[in-house]
Amino acid sequence: MKRKGQASIAALVLGLMFLIGVGGVVYMFTSDTFEREAPQIALAKEIEWNLKEPLKIQVGDTSGISFVEAALFDGEKSVVVDTKEFKEKQQVVDINVSFPKMGLNPNQKVFELTIKAIDQSKWNFFAGNTAEVKAVIKVDTKRPEVNIINNSYKITKGGVATVVFRAYDEAMKSLYIETNFGKKFYPTPFYKEGYYVSFVAWPTVIENFSASIVAVDRAGNISRFNIPYFLQDKKYRTSTIALQDRFLEGKISDLIAEVAPAQSSLSSLEKFKYVNEDMRKGNEEEILKATSNVPVEIIKDFRLKPFYPLRNGQVVASFGDHRFYEYNKQPVSESFHLGLDFASNAQAPMQTSNDGIVVFARENGIYGNNIIIAHGLGVYSLYGHCSSYMVKEGDSVKAGETIAKTGVTGLALGDHLHFGMYVQGVDVRPEEWMDEVWLKESVYSVMDASKKMIER
The missing domain is CATH 2.60.40.10 (Immunoglobulins)
Structure with a gap:
């Protein structure tokens, strides 16, 4: 009986040891402490270098980096240019490789860069995982x-x-x-x-x-x-405009209700400030996105006819006008007018004077129904306050084609066209693009x- 008891105890001990061993193996293969992934080294196979600015290289590992070494080899000798050790867990480290002042020939045209990294994993008998990556360094010290x-x-x-x-x-x-x-x-x-x-x-x-x-x-x-x-x-014009209750309670409240109903609880002056500042900023950001693209295909020539977007239209507001708004002689807000306003008959047809692609045709806050056409080389024309569209985004338009009719959408008090010109997202003087002499002297010549x- 005694021997049987001893045998049972021994079997139990062995069973426990086996379970502990299995558990230990499972733990080693599943625990982050014993993770088996080698560090990741962000290094291209070939790198051009001027030997002046340090090469920036990033090394990462989920268990943390314990050691990084960078060495340059010129074909005859190798020089360690940077070594770092980390005791604290750092999953991502940046190293800057500078060319050594001594040990290597600076006139050499090609070097080999070796980056070695060891992580903080307990794998490999607590030695961690090791990664080593090499890159060919081509020396280029000549400026473009x-x-x-x-x-x-x-x-x-x-x-x-x-x-x-x-x-x-x-x-x-x-x-x-x-x-x-x-x-x-x-x-x-x-x-x-x-x-x-x-x-x-x-x-x-x-x-x-x-x-x-x-x-x-x-x-x-x-x-x-x-x-x-x-x-x-x-010098551009500055204007001081007295805000009237009829305008605040009419056009401004209507625009808020239509475009930004969440702001309807604001006071009349707060609504105006929101329209003139916050809404305007968002609208101009939309225009910036639509007018910033620049063609990358080679061009042999570039020609535009002078822009005349509204036949018999009279200029009723100038470009660059800096407007200061007051209420009861107290300053409220300010803004810049980024185009020319033309007025003619109500719902007068507006034409594009040059071929182009419609890149924007939608409602845009203070600009109302808004059309933007790309004419190439980063040049865009803009048409605001349209009562209706006759084109859609993606359409190709030809010079002389009617694209819309004037209206009172957006922040327009009377029926008119807001006409703007943009170069790579910057609003510019439409008058230049309407002037045949300027086009010839400043562009074509x-x-x-x-x-x-x-x-x-």
């Missing part, structure tokens, strides 16, 4: 070539100018025109490979203007070339002369 072929002589505040230039680099990464106010204009390939054309715009709210062509290659080399425009200042110089 940039030179201006031709440009408009001047740019007027609120207006537009043209530039044609050549830009070349085998590893070109980005190419744009940078302004002093943060806006980037993107060029379109022009006439022959390696040549580009772009319009730039000077907003009315910016006091000064400068623009530079910026070319950046994949190695991080940057070229900047200032465009030498003569700057012509222009610049492009025609550029083509002759390119052919030399």
Whole structure:
């Protein structure tokens, strides 16, 4: 009996040990502590590098990174350029690889970069999982070539100018025109490979203007070339408008009820501020999205006829007008008028003066029924307060085609057309695009002369 009891105890102990062993194995294969995935190293197979700016590399692992090492090899010797150890759990780490001051030949054109990483997993007998990735480093210290072929002589505040230039680099990464106010204009390939054309715009709210062509290659080399425009200042009208109760309780309340019923509980002045500031901002953001696209296909030429959107229309409000609104002689709000207002007969037909694609045809708050047409090279025409549409988004339209009729939709008191011109999302003076002399001198002559110089 005693032996049988001892045997039972032994069997029980063995069974418990077996269960513990199985449980331990299951735990090892399912627990995050013993995860078996190697660290992820974000490293391309080939990298261009100018040896100046550090290479930024990201390493990640769910269990955390414990060790990272970066080494450069020039074909003869290897130099460790960065080593980091982490005791705290960090699932993502960034390392900056800088070229060493000693140990490697800076005139070498090709290097091999090796990144080794070990995670904090207890797998592999507590040694963790290891990953090692290599990349070929191609040294490129030459800046992209940039030179201006031709440009408009001047740019007027609120207006537009043209530039044609050549830009070349085998590893070109980005190419744009940078302004002093943060806006980037993107060029379109022009006439022959390696040549580009772009319009730039000077907003009315910016006091000064400068623009530079910026070319950046994949190695991080940057070229900047200032465009030498003569700057012509222009003063725009300022207006003080007294708000009337009839307007606040009529047009403003109606627009709120139609477009923003959730704001119906606001007071009359609060409704006006909402319409003139919040609604206007949202509407202009819609216009910005619709007018920011720039063609990337090469163009051989660019021609537009002067814009005359409303036959026999009279200008009743000017572009760039800075309006200050008052109630009982107390300031309430302000805004800028971003187009020309034309009035003619009620529900007068409006035409597009040039071919284009309808990119926007829908209700847009203060602009009412709103149409926007793309004419190429980042140029767009806008038609607001339409009573009805005769086109839809995606339609191709021809010069002289009737696209809509004037109306009183949106924030329009009387039947009229709000006509605007945009260049890469920036509202610009419609008068320039209605002027045949300006089009010839500032656009066509610049492009025609550029083509002759390119052919030399």
